Amino acid sequence: MDCIDVYYSPKQVSCPDSSSPSPRKPALVVANWIEQGLPIHIVEPLPTSRDQIALAHSHEYVDGILNCELMNGFRGRQRDVADSLPWTCGSLLSAARGALNNGLVTCSPTSGFHHAGYETGYGYCTFNGLMVTALALKLEGKVQRVGILDCDQHYGDGTAEIMAVLNIDWIRLVSQEHWSPTDAEPFIDQLPQVVRSFADCDLLIYQAGSDPHINDPLGGFLTTNELAVRDRIVFSVAKSIGIPVVWNLAGGYQEPLARVLEIHRNTMLACVAEYG
Ligand SMILES: [Zn+2]
Numbered sequence: 314m315d316c317i318d319v320y321y322s323p324k325q326v327s328c329p330d331s332s333s334p335s336p337r338k339p340a341l342v343v344a345n346w347i348e349q350g351l352p353i354h355i356v357e358p359l360p361t362s363r364d365q366i367a368l369a370h371s372h373e374y375v376d377g378i379l380n381c382e383l384m385n386g387f388r389g390r391q392r393d394v395a396d397s398l399p400w401t402c403g404s405l406l407s408a409a410r411g412a413l414n415n416g417l418v419t420c421s422p423t424s425g426f427h428h429a430g431y432e433t434g435y436g437y438c439t440f441n442g443l444m445v446t447a448l449a450l451k452l453e454g455k456v457q458r459v460g461i462l463d464c465d466q467h468y469g470d471g472t473a474e475i476m477a478v479l480n481i482d483w484i485r486l487v488s489q490e491h492w493s494p495t496d497a498e499p500f501i502d503q504l505p506q507v508v509r510s511f512a513d514c515d516l517l518i519y520q521a522g523s524d525p526h527i528n529d530p531l532g533g534f535l536t537t538n539e540l541a542v543r544d545r546i547v548f549s550v551a552k553s554i555g556i557p558v559v560w561n562l563a564g565g566y567q568e569p570l571a572r573v574l575e576i577h578r579n580t581m582l583a584c585v586a587e588y589g
Pocket residue numbers: 465466467522524531564565
């Protein structure tokens with residue numbers, strides 16, 4: 314691949330008054346990658362419809378959020394947050410389609426999915442784009458089994474809850490509750506086997522969170538270099554077993570934000586090194 318496809322629209326950005334940089338991060342990350350001359354190709358995503366979002370959430374919750382009647386994951390009812398949500402979910406879904414088409418990898422510069430449950434938002438997350446993506450692709454017959462490797466520092470409780478509510482057994486979720494070494498050495502040692510455990514899936518959704526960083530205020534136990542090693546292992550093992558990967562950003566709360574941007578840039582560099 315000459316370039317890595319990045320599914321980005323400015324419409325996926327919002328600016329709620331929040332301690333989390335995540336809703337602003339897509340624009341900052343993409344600008345940083347372009348500024349640094351990384352070989353990326355921006356692809357305009359399609360927004361998800363209300364019905365697609367409601368594959369993973371109750372219709373009442375979806376309508377309440379998009380109509381700004383219910384509290385979103387930022388504990389507010391901001392119009393710009395509501396308007397961005399079909400585009401954040403749409404970025405991941407569009408990127409996932411791209412990965413299935415090219416058989417290798419794509420990127421969705423998104424965060425704020427995995428704490429969102431069937432009818433609740435929490436922890437900067439409103440809609441669960443991971444589950445919306447998996448369910449939309451399953452409904453279209455594009456996938457039989459989907460893997461979610463959630464390497465954010467925190468448990469994807471919303472993802473697990475939606476899987477339980479909808480009685481889903483065709484998604485393999487590995488998140489902090491399932492596998493949570495707290496030292497770098499066992500994490501790095503065990504990671505190849507964890508990635509290989511997704512071999513029977515048609516698509517791997519990889520949350521390349523930057524909040525497992527040892528200096529993250531909400532993390533963590535890995536250095537910047539160890540996070541880069543993590544990314545290289547995920548991409549190289551996934552490629553060796555032939556599973557397409559769509560990856561996104563997930564959490565990261567260090568200040569200044571340049572530290573978070575460095576970690577996400579390293580993920581893209583690892584992606585380029587493996588697939589470029
Ligand atoms: Zn997190």
